[in-house]
Amino acid sequence: xxxxxxxxxxxxxxxxxGGAKVIYSHSLKLNKIKKNVSSSVLxxxxxxxxxxxxxxxxxxxxxxxxxxxxxxxxxKVSKFFSPSLDWxxxxxxxxxxxxxxxxxxxxxxxxxxxxxxxxLDLKKKGINYGIFIQGFFHMNSTSDFxxxxxxxxxxxxxxxxxxxxxxxxxxxFPEFKNKILRINFSINSNKLKISKKTxxxxxxxxxxxxxxxxxxxxxxxxxxKNWKIVPLNNVSENYLIKSLSRSKFFxxxxxxxxxxxxxIEAALCGNKVIGYTGGGGVExxxxxxxxxxxxxxxxxxxxxxxxxxxxxxKNWVIETKKDRIKLEKQYSIKKEMKTLNLLINKISxxxxxx
Numbered sequence: 001x002x003x004x005x006x007x008x009x010x011x012x013x014x015x016x017x018g019g020a021k022v023i024y025s026h027s028l029k030l031n032k033i034k035k036n037v038s039s040s041v042l043x044x045x046x047x048x049x050x051x052x053x054x055x056x057x058x059x060x061x062x063x064x065x066x067x068x069x070x071x072x073x074x075x076k077v078s079k080f081f082s083p084s085l086d087w088x089x090x091x092x093x094x095x096x097x098x099x100x101x102x103x104x105x106x107x108x109x110x111x112x113x114x115x116x117x118x119x120l121d122l123k124k125k126g127i128n129y130g131i132f133i134q135g136f137f138h139m140n141s142t143s144d145f146x147x148x149x150x151x152x153x154x155x156x157x158x159x160x161x162x163x164x165x166x167x168x169x170x171x172x173f174p175e176f177k178n179k180i181l182r183i184n185f186s187i188n189s190n191k192l193k194i195s196k197k198t199x200x201x202x203x204x205x206x207x208x209x210x211x212x213x214x215x216x217x218x219x220x221x222x223x224x225k226n227w228k229i230v231p232l233n234n235v236s237e238n239y240l241i242k243s244l245s246r247s248k249f250f251x252x253x254x255x256x257x258x259x260x261x262x263x264i265e266a267a268l269c270g271n272k273v274i275g276y277t278g279g280g281g282v283e284x285x286x287x288x289x290x291x292x293x294x295x296x297x298x299x300x301x302x303x304x305x306x307x308x309x310x311x312x313x314k315n316w317v318i319e320t321k322k323d324r325i326k327l328e329k330q331y332s333i334k335k336e337m338k339t340l341n342l343l344i345n346k347i348s349x350x351x352x353x354x
Contacts (some may be wrong), residue, residue, distance in 0.1 A: 001173065002036065002103075002104065002351065003036050003037070003038060003104060004036060004037050004038070004104055004105075004106060004200060004344075004347060004348065004351055005038050005040065005101075005104050005105045005106065006027075006030055006037065006038070006040075006108065006343075006344075006347065007039070007040055007041075007042050007095055007100070007105055007106065007107050007108065007167050008026070008027055008039070008040070008041045008042065008104050008108045008110075009023075009041075009042050009108065009109050009113060009116070010023060010041055010042070010044070010052075010313055011041050011043065011044060011045065012043045012044065012045040012078040012081045012111065013083070014084075017069075018134075018260065018261040018262070019110065019134045019168065019258075020083070020137070021261070021301060022134065022161065022185040023042065023144075024083060024092050025185065025186070025336075026039075026183075026185070026336075027039040027040065027041055027092060027093065028091065028092060028265075028342060029336070029337065029340055030340060030343075030344070031093065033337075033340065033341065034344060037344055038093070039093065040093040040094060040095040041093065041094055041095065041290060042077065042094070042098065042209065043076060043077065043081045043094060043350070044075045044076065044078065044098075045075060045076060045078045045081070045091060046070075046074065046075055047074055047075060047076050049074070050071065050074035050075065050129075053074075054180045054244040068115070068143060068144055068147075069113075069115050069141045069142035069143075070112075070113060070116075070141070071119065071349060072113070072116045072119050072120055075118060075121075075352065076090070076098075077095075077096060077097060077098050079096050082094060083095070086265035100125070100127050102125065102126035102127050102128070102160040102211075103351070104351070105126060105127065105128075105311040106128050106129065106130070106156075106347050106350070106351075107122070107128070107129040107130075107131055108129070108130050108131075108132050108159065109130070109131050109270045110131075110132050110134070110138075111131060111132065111133040111134065111136075111138050111139045111141065112138045112141055112351070113141060114131050114139060114141045114142075114148060114152065115142040115144065115147050115148055115151055116149050116151070117129055117131075117151045117155070118147045118150055118151050119284075122154070123154045124157075126331045128156050128347075128349075128350050128351075129154075129155055129156065130156055130157035130158065130159055131151065131155045131157075131158055131159070132151060132159040132161075132183070132199040132219075133158065133159065133160045133161070133165050133258065134161045134162075134165075134258040134259070135165070135171060135256070135257060135258030135279075135280075136164065136165045136169065136258060136279065137256035137257075137258070137279065138256075138258070139169075139172075146279050147225050147231075149173070152173060152176055152179075153176065155179060156179070156345035156346075156347075156350055157179055157181050157343070157346055157347070158176060158179045158180050158181070159181055159183045159343070160180055160181070160182055160183065161182075161183055161184070161185060161258060161259055162258055162259035162283060163182075163280075163281040164258070164259070164279055164282060164283060165258050165259070165280060166180060166182060171319060180345075181339070181342060181346065182339065183332070183339045183340070183343060183345060184335045184336045184338070184339045185260070185261075185331065185336055186331055186332055186333040186335070186336040187264055187265060187268060187331040188329070188333075189268055189328045191237075191239060191241060192241060192244070192245070192265060192268045192269050193242075193245040193269065194243040194245055194269055194270035194317060195246050195327065196246065197246060197247070197248050197288075197317065198247070198248070199224075199226050199227040199228065199248065199272065200227070200228055200229075200230055200243075200246055200247040200248060201227065201228070201229045201230070201245040201247060201248070201249040201251060201305070202229075202230050202231075202232055202244060202249070202264060202266070202271070203229065203230075203244055203250065203251035203252075203253065203328070204231070204232050204233065204253065205231045205232075205233050206233055206282075207253040207254060208253040208255045208256050208276075211253050211295075211296070211298065212231075212251070212253050214298045214328075215251070215298055215301055215302055215305075216229065218298055218299070218301075218302040219302055219305070222302070222306060223306070223309075224309065227309065229251075230243060230247065232242055232244075240265075241265075241269065244265065244271060245269045245270070247266075247269075247271055248270075248271065248272065248312060249271055249272050249273075249274060249305065249308065249309070250263065250266030250267075250271040250272075250273045250274075250275075250276075251273075251274055251275050251301075251305070252266075252273055252274065252275030252276055252278070252312075253275060253276060254275070254277060254278025254279075254281055254299050255276070255278055256278060256279055256294070257278030257279055257280050257281060258279070258280045259280035259281060259283070260278045260280065260281050263275075263281060263284075263285075263290070264284060264327065264331060267289045267290065267324065267327055268327065268328060270317045270324075272288075272289060272291065272308060272316065273289060273290045273291065273302070274290075274291040274293060274304055274305055274308065275291075275292075275293050275301065276292075276293060276294075276295045277292060284327060284330060284331075286323075288319075288320055288323065289320055289324070289327070290324050291304060291308065294314050306315075325349075
């Protein structure tokens with residue numbers, strides 16, 4: 001029986017990334033759906049010479065070229081890389097060679113590398129591929145728009161993970177709208193918990209650190225003494241869940257996101273989420289759990305948080321249970337599996353396998 005290999009491209013990453021988590025989750029699930037389908041992740045990293053060239057270019061203004069994005073021909077496979085077991089399942093299949101078979105391999109490329117198909121001559125080589133847009137704001141992977149448009153034109157499928165991104169893509173490239181497949185991701189709510197709540201506020205300083213520092217400065221003299229703000233940065237998944245399960249508020253500093261996952265996880269852990277939607281988050285940013293603040297409005301952010309602290313009800317978590325259940329269903333494994341099956345069916349047609 002002919003076997004289709006669905007291969008995801010990803011950069012080597014030290015820490016946890018929402019986009020990478022989604023791809024790892026999809027790859028794991030694809031390996032379990034059908035016997036004639038397998039999936040793996042191909043991690044790439046810059047060659048030492050490429051890193052040196054980029055560094056010297058910044059410092060000494062040499063090797064200066066017109067911006068064109070990452071150069072895949074100056075990268076290599078991360079043969080010994082595997083994602084941290086703190087975040088990702090150890091059974092993830094990693095591909096160790098950048099060798100592709102046009103008769104069986106389907107390549108899925110992240111939007112940050114959407115120009116790669118042109119640089120690698122995938123069409124000429126007969127390699128079928130799709131582009132996975134998790135963040136509309138990262139689509140501008142090269143200043144060569146002709147190259148970018150050609151990559152989308154030759155893609156067999158455009159995978160998009162949020163309504164916001166679909167809307168933006170259709171407006172930009174109406175001629176490619178029939179290639180779109182809305183691909184869902186799921187939040188594993190079985191991992192998330194709600195513990196005894198404490199007067200704690202959590203946030204992630206990795207996103208818009210200038211904004212979070214300004215907000216902390218604003219609150220320095222105003223936050224009630226029996227409350228504390230806890231940063232969640234470079235922590236394990238267990239520590240993250242434990243912290244979110246005990247905090248009452250989560251501050252969102254989402255910045256140009258396709259669809260931010262941390263605010264959803266915080267909400268399912270019983271937090272009232274205040275802050276920026278980041279773009280794609282508008283599809284789930286609903287009262288009473290989510291409170292929207294326009295990006296950069298630090299004054300309103302601070303006032304809103306202080307108001308919500310003052311008026312926080314002891315039974316708020318119980319009162320909002322139905323809203324969390326609705327949110328959980330919105331990002332369920334059932335919905336994710338449905339779209340992954342659709343993906344397999346579409347890809348199978350390119351290889352005459354039904």
